[in-house]
Amino acid sequence: MKPLLEVEQLVKHYGAHTAVDGVDLRLMPGQALAVVGESGSGKTTTARLVTGLETSDAGRITLGGAPPPGPRARRAERLAHARRVQLVFQDPYTSLDPRQKIGDAVAEVLALHGPLRGAALEARRDELLTRVGLDARQAGSRPRALSGGQRQRAAIARALAVEPDLLVLDEAVAALDVSVQAQIVDLLARIREQRPIAYLFITHDLGIVPFLCEDVVVMRGGRIVESGRSRDVLTAPRDPYTRALVDSVPRPGWKPARQPARQPARQPERKAVTP
Amino acid sequence: MIPLLEFDALRVTLPGPRGTRRTVIHRVDLALAPGSAVGLVGESGSGKSLTARSVLGLLPPGARVDGDVRFDGASVPAMRPPELRALRRGGAAMVFQDPRAHINPLRTVGDFLTEALVSVRGLTRAAADARATALLDEVHVADAARRLRQRPAELSGGLLQRVMIAAALAAEPRLLLADEPTTALDVTTQAEVMAVIDEARRRHGLTLLFITHDLALAAAVCDRAAVLYAGTLAEELPAHRLATGATHPYTRALLAARPDPTVPGAKLRAIEGRPLPADEAGPGCPFAPRCARATGTCRTERPEPRPSGDGRAACHHPVPLEGSAP
Numbered sequence: 001m002k003p004l005l006e007v008e009q010l011v012k013h014y015g016a017h018t019a020v021d022g023v024d025l026r027l028m029p030g031q032a033l034a035v036v037g038e039s040g041s042g043k044t045t046t047a048r049l050v051t052g053l054e055t056s057d058a059g060r061i062t063l064g065g066a067p068p069p070g071p072r073a074r075r076a077e078r079l080a081h082a083r084r085v086q087l088v089f090q091d092p093y094t095s096l097d098p099r100q101k102i103g104d105a106v107a108e109v110l111a112l113h114g115p116l117r118g119a120a121l122e123a124r125r126d127e128l129l130t131r132v133g134l135d136a137r138q139a140g141s142r143p144r145a146l147s148g149g150q151r152q153r154a155a156i157a158r159a160l161a162v163e164p165d166l167l168v169l170d171e172a173v174a175a176l177d178v179s180v181q182a183q184i185v186d187l188l189a190r191i192r193e194q195r196p197i198a199y200l201f202i203t204h205d206l207g208i209v210p211f212l213c214e215d216v217v218v219m220r221g222g223r224i225v226e227s228g229r230s231r232d233v234l235t236a237p238r239d240p241y242t243r244a245l246v247d248s249v250p251r252p253g254w255k256p257a258r259q260p261a262r263q264p265a266r267q268p269e270r271k272a273v274t275p
Numbered sequence: 276m277i278p279l280l281e282f283d284a285l286r287v288t289l290p291g292p293r294g295t296r297r298t299v300i301h302r303v304d305l306a307l308a309p310g311s312a313v314g315l316v317g318e319s320g321s322g323k324s325l326t327a328r329s330v331l332g333l334l335p336p337g338a339r340v341d342g343d344v345r346f347d348g349a350s351v352p353a354m355r356p357p358e359l360r361a362l363r364r365g366g367a368a369m370v371f372q373d374p375r376a377h378i379n380p381l382r383t384v385g386d387f388l389t390e391a392l393v394s395v396r397g398l399t400r401a402a403a404d405a406r407a408t409a410l411l412d413e414v415h416v417a418d419a420a421r422r423l424r425q426r427p428a429e430l431s432g433g434l435l436q437r438v439m440i441a442a443a444l445a446a447e448p449r450l451l452l453a454d455e456p457t458t459a460l461d462v463t464t465q466a467e468v469m470a471v472i473d474e475a476r477r478r479h480g481l482t483l484l485f486i487t488h489d490l491a492l493a494a495a496v497c498d499r500a501a502v503l504y505a506g507t508l509a510e511e512l513p514a515h516r517l518a519t520g521a522t523h524p525y526t527r528a529l530l531a532a533r534p535d536p537t538v539p540g541a542k543l544r545a546i547e548g549r550p551l552p553a554d555e556a557g558p559g560c561p562f563a564p565r566c567a568r569a570t571g572t573c574r575t576e577r578p579e580p581r582p583s584g585d586g587r588a589a590c591h592h593p594v595p596l597e598g599s600a601p
């Protein structure tokens with residue numbers, strides 16, 4: 001089977017700052033991979049490069065056999081790319097227009113990308129809303145009238161409208177209450193059971209990773225410091241920074257400790273291992 | 276023993292639209308023994324932050340308080356401005372979620388730390404500087420002398436939160452209120468800041484009220500945990516019993532929503548619905564609409580907190596503990 005996403009030696013600078021510094025990733029169709037890191041690790045920049053929101057300075061991205069469209073790409077190329085990958089943000093307000101009813105937000109994407117019109121389009125819209133746990137009657141609601149969890153469900157419904165191969169979830173559950181966060185993780189897990197879809201799950205929260213993703217890469221200072229099966233990385237981290245991250249996750253019996261001085265962010269001797 | 280801090284049937288309402296009142300805290304009964312650490316755990320709308328703010332008389336304009344909040348036996352709602360000022364300057368200190376919103380960005384860290392030492396405590400400039408340096412050392416800020424000359428924008432979130440903790444300690448308070456002090460921080464920084472708070476409160480024998488949405492974090496640094504839901508105390512129990520001794524279905528749901536990720540085979544379990552804001556709670560148990568154990572009684576009668584193991588739970592149908600009779 002050919003990989004869905006291949007990222008090789010990806011580099012992105014912002015001025016003098018190197019946000020992404022030689023990242024390699026490989027994602028198979030239907031695979032869920034978590035990209036874990038703290039502020040400044042380069043995880044969000046990596047996500048933006050993969051989705052084509054930013055252009056890399058070096059390296060190669062191949063998604064479904066094609067690179068992300070550049071800034072001068074034709075409309076057809078952009079639409080084709082959008083059908084391969086969709087992005088869900090931390091704050092659904094970023095992706096949902098506050099003036100637009102959520103049903104219209106979903107219908108708009110359906111009309112842009114597919115042949116459905118009229119009653120058939122409305123039926124598909126309602127099916128998508130129901131699939132993410134919303135009531136089809138909520139199609140007429142604006143984002144403001146919904147709770148944070150419902151807004152995130154609406155954003156997921158819109159992303160699923162094009163039946164993408166890859167969903168990039170950028171801190172998609174970070175702003176939600178604990179009990180609602182579990183619902184969205186649960187929803188994402190069930191969506192994957194119903195149809196093959198790959199996830200690139202960008203998060204600072206190592207604690208939820210094993211409940212959604214079988215594989216994980218840990219980023220620091222623009223580089224991947226460790227990668228592997230989520231359970232293995234959580235139970236037996238090999239990299240000292242990964243160990244510090246795992247040791248910082250509150251859990252029963254856990255005590256906070258002031259950590260000894262950590263290793264510097266750059267560890268050039270470590271090579272990224274692709275899962 | 277007289278509690279240092281006591282919430283006695285605390286009820287808070289805020290002005291709503293068209294002359295109505297909005298209930299933000301229905302009822303909180305909670306006592307903190309001197310030197311104890313209590314975690315106040317809840318999601319959005321639970322009233323956890325307002326409960327903490329009621330201790331310093333920092334409620335929004337128009338707030339009406341029924342019941343009582345007593346600090347060292349004195350009623351806070353009954354305090355007049357001079358007494359309230361004394362409480363905020365010496366009795367109780369607060370550390371907030373967003374330190375940048377509570378520090379003047381134009382002035383140096385040194386100015387911030389020494390201001391009250393000079394104006395309230397009457398220290399000389401040199402003595403205040405020495406004290407500020409010692410305070411930064413105490414919260415393990417390296418290179419304190421340089422930090423004192425810096426402005427808030429030059430400090431990371433974790434360092435700035437340590438400065439806020441140092442400022443809280445400068446007042447030599449008896450009570451430390453920490454309102455989600457690490458929510459905005461990276462997880463490794465969170466562990467460090469919580470370790471600093473834990474160490475400081477043990478060294479000074481402070482009483483700690485720690486506001487958080489994270490049960491495991493509360494369990495790690497507190498003696499007891501109080502779980503709030505929709506402005507009502509759902510359960511209160513020894514922190515070390517949280518993982519195994521909780522009987523309120525809501526506490527259990529919170530625990531199941533964040534299983535230990537290092538336990539192989541652990542499963543995350545979600546409950547339906549969203550956290551109910553206090554003002555939308557009906558006459559029954561506020562958790563009933565989301566609760567698998569709810570019966571007709573739960574929807575009509577609000578449960579009173581009842582003894583449950585070594586804590587108490589406000590539930591008509593508490594979850595039986597393993598090994599105990601149903």
